[in-house]
Amino acid sequence: MKAAAGKVAQLLVVMFLVSLGTFSLTSLMPGDPAVAILGDNQSPEAYAELRDKLGLNEPLVERYFTWLGHVFQGDLGTSMVPPNEDVTSLIGSAFAVSIELAVLALVVALVVSIPLAMISARRPDGLLDRAASATTFGIMSVPSFVSGLVLIALLVNQLHLFPRVGWVGVTDGLGQNLYHAALPVITIALLEIPTFTRVLRGDLVRTLQEDFVLSARAKGMPAWRIMIFDAFRPSSYSLITVLGLSLAQLIGSTVIVETLFSLPGMGRLVVSSASQGNITVIQGAVLVIAACYVLINAGVDLMYSVIDPRIRRVGA
Amino acid sequence: MRKIRLLPVGVAATVAALVMMGCSNTTAPASVKADPLKVENGPFGMTAASGDPVSGGSLTFGYGGGIASFDPASQQYSGTSGGDEARAVYGTLTEYDTKAGKYVPSMADSISANDDFTEWTVVLRDGVEFTDGTPYDADAVLFNFDRMAKSGAGFSGLWASVVKKAVAKDAKTVVITLKQKWADFPYLLSQAPGMIASPKAVKDEGESYQREPVGAGPFMLDKWTPGQNLVLKANPDYWDGKPYLDSLTFQTITTGDQALKDAFQAGGIQGSLIGTPAIVKDYIQPSSGYSGYVRMTNTGSMLLINNGTPSRPDTPGKDINVREAIASAINTDVINQRAFDGNAFPGTGIFSAESQWANDKPTFTYDAEAAKKHLADAKGFDGKIELLYPSAQAEAALTIEAQLEAVGFKVDAKPVQSITDLINAVLIKRDYDLAMYGWPVPDEPGELYTSYLERFGRKDNQLGYYNETIAKALSDFAAADDTAEKAAQMATIQAEWAETVPAVPYNTTAQMVVWNKNVHDIEVSSRLTLDFSKAWISK
Numbered sequence A: 001m002k003a004a005a006g007k008v009a010q011l012l013v014v015m016f017l018v019s020l021g022t023f024s025l026t027s028l029m030p031g032d033p034a035v036a037i038l039g040d041n042q043s044p045e046a047y048a049e050l051r052d053k054l055g056l057n058e059p060l061v062e063r064y065f066t067w068l069g070h071v072f073q074g075d076l077g078t079s080m081v082p083p084n085e086d087v088t089s090l091i092g093s094a095f096a097v098s099i100e101l102a103v104l105a106l107v108v109a110l111v112v113s114i115p116l117a118m119i120s121a122r123r124p125d126g127l128l129d130r131a132a133s134a135t136t137f138g139i140m141s142v143p144s145f146v147s148g149l150v151l152i153a154l155l156v157n158q159l160h161l162f163p164r165v166g167w168v169g170v171t172d173g174l175g176q177n178l179y180h181a182a183l184p185v186i187t188i189a190l191l192e193i194p195t196f197t198r199v200l201r202g203d204l205v206r207t208l209q210e211d212f213v214l215s216a217r218a219k220g221m222p223a224w225r226i227m228i229f230d231a232f233r234p235s236s237y238s239l240i241t242v243l244g245l246s247l248a249q250l251i252g253s254t255v256i257v258e259t260l261f262s263l264p265g266m267g268r269l270v271v272s273s274a275s276q277g278n279i280t281v282i283q284g285a286v287l288v289i290a291a292c293y294v295l296i297n298a299g300v301d302l303m304y305s306v307i308d309p310r311i312r313r314v315g316a
Numbered sequence B: 001m002r003k004i005r006l007l008p009v010g011v012a013a014t015v016a017a018l019v020m021m022g023c024s025n026t027t028a029p030a031s032v033k034a035d036p037l038k039v040e041n042g043p044f045g046m047t048a049a050s051g052d053p054v055s056g057g058s059l060t061f062g063y064g065g066g067i068a069s070f071d072p073a074s075q076q077y078s079g080t081s082g083g084d085e086a087r088a089v090y091g092t093l094t095e096y097d098t099k100a101g102k103y104v105p106s107m108a109d110s111i112s113a114n115d116d117f118t119e120w121t122v123v124l125r126d127g128v129e130f131t132d133g134t135p136y137d138a139d140a141v142l143f144n145f146d147r148m149a150k151s152g153a154g155f156s157g158l159w160a161s162v163v164k165k166a167v168a169k170d171a172k173t174v175v176i177t178l179k180q181k182w183a184d185f186p187y188l189l190s191q192a193p194g195m196i197a198s199p200k201a202v203k204d205e206g207e208s209y210q211r212e213p214v215g216a217g218p219f220m221l222d223k224w225t226p227g228q229n230l231v232l233k234a235n236p237d238y239w240d241g242k243p244y245l246d247s248l249t250f251q252t253i254t255t256g257d258q259a260l261k262d263a264f265q266a267g268g269i270q271g272s273l274i275g276t277p278a279i280v281k282d283y284i285q286p287s288s289g290y291s292g293y294v295r296m297t298n299t300g301s302m303l304l305i306n307n308g309t310p311s312r313p314d315t316p317g318k319d320i321n322v323r324e325a326i327a328s329a330i331n332t333d334v335i336n337q338r339a340f341d342g343n344a345f346p347g348t349g350i351f352s353a354e355s356q357w358a359n360d361k362p363t364f365t366y367d368a369e370a371a372k373k374h375l376a377d378a379k380g381f382d383g384k385i386e387l388l389y390p391s392a393q394a395e396a397a398l399t400i401e402a403q404l405e406a407v408g409f410k411v412d413a414k415p416v417q418s419i420t421d422l423i424n425a426v427l428i429k430r431d432y433d434l435a436m437y438g439w440p441v442p443d444e445p446g447e448l449y450t451s452y453l454e455r456f457g458r459k460d461n462q463l464g465y466y467n468e469t470i471a472k473a474l475s476d477f478a479a480a481d482d483t484a485e486k487a488a489q490m491a492t493i494q495a496e497w498a499e500t501v502p503a504v505p506y507n508t509t510a511q512m513v514v515w516n517k518n519v520h521d522i523e524v525s526s527r528l529t530l531d532f533s534k535a536w537i538s539k
Helices: A002-028 A033-038 A044-053 A060-072 A087-122 A127-140 A144-158 A174-207 A211-218 A223-231 A237-253 A255-260 A266-276 A279-307 A309-315 B002-023 B083-090 B138-151 B156-162 B199-211 B257-266 B277-284 B320-329 B332-340 B368-377 B391-406 B419-428 B445-457 B468-479 B483-500
Strands: B042-044 B058-063 B094-097 B102-105 B108-113 B119-124 B163-170 B173-178 B219-225 B229-234 B247-252 B271-274 B290-305 B384-390 B410-416 B434-438 B503-516
Touching (some): A033 A044, A060 A279, A087 A127, A087 A174, A087 A266, A087 A279, A144 A174, A144 A255, A144 B257, A174 A223, A237 A266, A237 A279, A255 A266, B058 B257, B083 B219, B083 B229, B083 B247, B138 B163, B156 B163, B257 B271, B257 B277, B277 B290, B277 B503, B290 B320, B320 B391, B332 B391, B332 B503, B384 B391, B384 B419, B391 B434, B410 B419, B419 B434, B468 B483
Parallel strands (some): B058 B271, B384 B434
Antiparallel strands (some): B042 B290, B094 B102, B119 B173, B229 B247
16 A cells, blocks of 8 residues: 555656656747747737737746646646647547557557467477568568558558548447558557567567476476466566557657558647647646556556566565 | 578568559659649649539548638638638638639629729628528628737738728628728638628637637538548538538648548548649649649749848848849759759749749849859858758758859758748748748739738838838739739839849749549639539539
8 A cells, every 4th residue: 555655656756747847848849839820921019919818928937837736627728729629628539549549559469479479489490480580570670651651552552441541439430440540550560569579489488498387398288278378477577568668658659650641649639739839738748648658657567466476475 | 590680671671662662653753854844823624524413422622731710800711721611611702713813702792892992892692691590791791800800810910901991881781991992802801801700609609619610601510620620511501502512521631742642542532732743743634534723823932031120130131242142043943853853843033934924024043153243242241141941841952052052152051840930930030041931922913912012012021121112013003903004013023023132932832722523613712712612523
């Protein structure tokens, strides 16, 4: 209980520092909400007046604490740029897209990489291991904007299998939602598959050399059964760590894929807000992303103790 | 072992490159000189539809931007920034008939002027209502004019400088008195000031009105997810009959013109707005199988020269010799080849070759020796000059930098991160020496006049340049109703421009709206905005 309270306090401190840092950095950002709102055909006086109206001439510290006060009341404010939507609702919509993409991509990556890692680990340096290694290194060397463009060229422009752009929410139909999500999900999954495969394969190879595995083999248990029921669980710590980090990272950093497919996720929200100097949206979005990081990592810590009872005992 | 690990990297990269090369539509590399692109203003690929218009169906247009706010009081819409969406919801009191080359009534029943174009009478149609059932009358029009004038945004500045007063003569007649003679005043009513919102909805909804508009145009808001898409549905009570289309969707695609083209070809959208020269070139070919409209703009890309603003009173460009040296150093053909693969539309006149205002007055010509001489004549100038450019146009900036340095300038080229930063430096702070800036201005007389008036026709502009002859020519252009007289005024401006070198144009830009062949009767008007009220899709 004490440890949990400490963890929560730690998380709050991290989020406070992140929000403070972000707010300070906004003064260095490109973009000007007054220009974004008024366009390029107004007098300098009109821009100055609007900046004043938006409170942009107030001292940074004063603006920060005003904003923080509202956050504690559950109010992330209103977007500075028309159509002046509620920031919480903007982030809610973008977050739903990003979390769906991230989770689906990780599921796809796990579905591919776990069997691949098991096949590779079964005979290290065997033909299949080498082939898998070569393939994953090959995929790893291709950045997402390249793989995305290749997929677009093949699956959209040539075969017309998927839509080029756009997003349909789950509430508008699961089938259409998955149809629009498929290509971005594959593009993101391609980034994760090599890492997951390499990490799990390495841990499996080490685990398969443990005494309890040798003992199981000596008892005549089938190799597939040993792999799945005995070796996989103790080999999955690193994979879980990487999975957690990837999930947190993907929520805010799939901007290239979101841009490529014109998806309204968190990455694109932050980038477009930054180019407009839309400070309230950036602040809210960064806060949510930071919260995701710390919560997911706390969740990963918790998972360790679920997987390995020894950690639970040490914690107690 | 190493061989096996290194090999796939190369193989993957090679395969990816080959697949990309095989699947994508390639454009000529920079070193290959492309054929000059011949583009003319106006429609292309239009074919007469067989049979009568049919009702039904949904049309999806893909745009790089999209509407930011539906409140016309604070907006300056154009085809590239919300003009089509707003026009579909509100209509406009007048519109520009591109075929006839004149402004005609649209939501208004008639518009007429007194003899010297200082008083305009707008008569509204009988029985028109907003979609909330309230009357589209003179009071509603005046309510909107008043809101717009007080907004401090959109067209309020121009309105205040041109309009003396607007009053209701009766329930369906509004009389507008101007501060000056302006034969093209209906232009203003073909823009956001002519988009009339329901006063009741504006008052009831307050701040959220910009997201929940109520107009009397051919379409009504169905669903809007800003940044994603906007769905409009047909207004069954539209004064000119219910639109043939059941719905109209505007899909936001922010990845650029290539993504728009991909989406177009994959069938995700049926129409789009394109500005990239190479893609314009692809679509305009008769064999492309598409229809649409091309608008060549004047002064599309400019090398702005600070002539002496309060922020930089001693800028190098204050000296006419420096400005002449810059104008003589720029070779637009080289910029076109190096930065645009030969697909741009080079030119140093303030009117494009296709413009109705093009004339035989001199423009700038490349002459390195003359540039060096002008530079030598600039007494006390050490050659140092700063060039601001959008980071996305690095190749063009590098070419311009090289051309200036070749004649003796020492250029400090500085990229700016975003267009808003460039606007900040040039338009607001006016703190620059040279800047690469987009200044596209179409031929349409109302827009041409207002654009040039803001940019160099008034004192205290972003160039720090003022010329009595140009100001008078612009004023006379506005007052003239005769095209020949207007053309004469533009020739005067061109001649004075070449003489005094306020800035150096280096490219004309093309803007294109393109749609599938089975889409018919989309009308194009001011600022490349589209009217979908009679659009239909053949089977």
